[in-house]
Amino acid sequence: MLVHVPGPWSPFLGRLALKQIPYQNPILVGTFLLMATFGVALIAAMSYRRAWGYLWREWITTVDHKRIGVMYCAVGLLMFLRGFIDAVMMRTQQMMAVGPKSPGFLGALHGYLPPYxxxxxxxxxxxxxxxxxxxxxxxxxxxxVVPLQVGARDMAYPYLNAISFWLTAAAVALVMVSLFVGDFSHAGWVGLIPLTELAYSPGVGVDYWIWAVQIGSIGTTLASINIIVTIIKMRAPGMRWTRLPIFCWTALSTSVVGLSSFPVLTAALALLSLDRYVGTHFFTGGLGGNLMLYTDLFWIWGHPEVYYVVLPAFGIMSEIIPTFSEKPLFGYITMAAASVAIAGISWSVWLHHFFTMGAGPGVNAFFSVASMLVGIPTGVKVFNWAFTLYKGRIRFDVPMLWALAALALLLIGGAYGHDAGHAVY
Ligand SMILES: [Cu+2]
Structure with missing residues (x-):
């Protein structure tokens, strides 16, 4: 475990000191060596192929929506790998640690990872x-996809698009740096309050988390603005709202959700930063602070974020299922309306993430009923997909198999009482 004693402050490095580098942790040192080797090899290969100019001109400084999209996906996939490795480490730890059925691994009663x-x-x-x-x-x-589907040359604000991406990339870089300099938050992805307060987490981990999430969410807010304006203002002549491709409907709904919810997270994290850096008491227990205020603000973003990630996935399904059934999508209007309805309802359900926190029976009842309501537009979508499949000439190609599996997962998740988004939470 790293011991956090604030060291002397210097103008250039702040409180950064050698002891912030976790060289006593073999797992982190090993990871660092592996990544450093890979990095050096990559730099050498790039130099040998004289690819730096190409990389700079065609990718790093690009404002082209397709290239930015590819870079977004590349960063996402890279972090998917990192998140996967984290998951494997958690599961192996749980396997090896002592429990009712496991005596502990090789005599190590608590697995191989220290709790911190x-x-x-x-x-x-x-x-x-x-x-x-x-x-x-x-x-x-x-x-x-969106500019191609609406027939625009690019996004409405190509330069802003690049800024959005590089903000996300910077946030990702912060998360990766926290592996090797200092540490990362230990307070969960929701930033459990009051664990994120200075008194309980005096180290730099929570600060890394705040800054990474803050920068990344500003990037996503800007991306939402871009997508909304592109769909509203850049449609090709003659593309009325009833002719908008269905994926664009979900992209529009999701971006409205993003634009209206990410700023709440930005505000919550800004208040948390004030608590940590300036000594305010927005979320601390005493001195007039309120723990539930943070939890409310976080989930006013956190729940709509569920739909931010599921609505475009619904859009993908709505494009794949008609294509591989060789039929037009059943119920286009209701499908578009269902996307908008899901986006709307996503606003009135956030408290279902903390029913046990003591909001009172009336409030809990309201949020239970509102949460159930999401099932209606989602059900509309499932029936529309089913009717699209009905009497279609179905081709079981790979995209169709994925879409059908997603449909099955959605039904099973719904039967268990989880809505589509919460299956991933
Ligand atoms: Cu929720």
Missing amino acids: HFGQIYSAHGTIMILFAITPILVGLMNI
């Missing part, structure tokens, strides 16, 4: 998978 390290992996896994894997992959896909 496990907490970081657990928090990094959640943060990465939701904010830096699924979200960038879907934003990347919308970037590639």
Whole structure:
């Protein structure tokens, strides 16, 4: 475990000191050596192929929506790998640690990860998978597809699009740096309050988490603005709302959700930063602070974020199922309306993430009923997909198999009482 004693402050490095580098942890040192070797090899290969100029001109400085989309997907996939490794580490730890059925691994009663390290992996896994894997992959896909589907040359604001991507990339870089300098938050991906307060987490981990999430969510807010304006203003002549491709309907709904919810997260994290850096008491227990205020603000973003990641996925299904059934989509209007309805209802359900926190029976009842309501537009979608399949000439190609599996998963998840989005939470 790293011991956090604030060291002397210097103008250039701040409080950064050698002891922030976890050289006593063999897992992190091993990971660092592996990544450093890979990095050096990559730099050498790039130099040998004289690819730096090409990389700079064609990718790093590009404002082309397809290239930015590809880079979003690449970053998302890379972080998906990182999140996957985190998951494997958590599961192997649970396998090896002592429990009712396991006597402990090779005499090590508590597995191979110290609790503090496990907490970081657990928090990094959640943060990465939701904010830096699924979200960038879907934003990347919308970037590639939306301008093509509405018949625009590019996004409405190509330069802003590049800024959105590089903000996300910077946030990802912060998360990766936290592996080797200092540490990452151990307070879960939701930033459990009051664990994220300075008194309980005096180290730099929570600060890494705040800054990474803050920068990344500003990038996603800007991306949402871009997609909304592109769909509203850049449609080809003659493309009325009833002719908008169905994926664009979900992209539009999801971006409205993103634009209206990410700023709440930005505000919540800004208040948390004030608590940590300035000594305010927005979320601390005493001195007038309120723990539930943070939880409310976080989930006012957190729940709509569920739909931010599931609506474009619904859009993908709505494109694949008609294509591989060789029939037009059944119930286009209701499908578009269902996307908008899901986006709307996503606003009134956030409290179902903390029913036991003591909001009172009336409030809990309201949020239970509102949560059930999401089932109606989602059910409309499932029936529309089913009727699209009905009497279609179905081709079981790979995309169709994935779409059908997603449909099955949606039904099973619904039967168990989880709505589509919460299956991934
Ligand atoms: Cu929820």
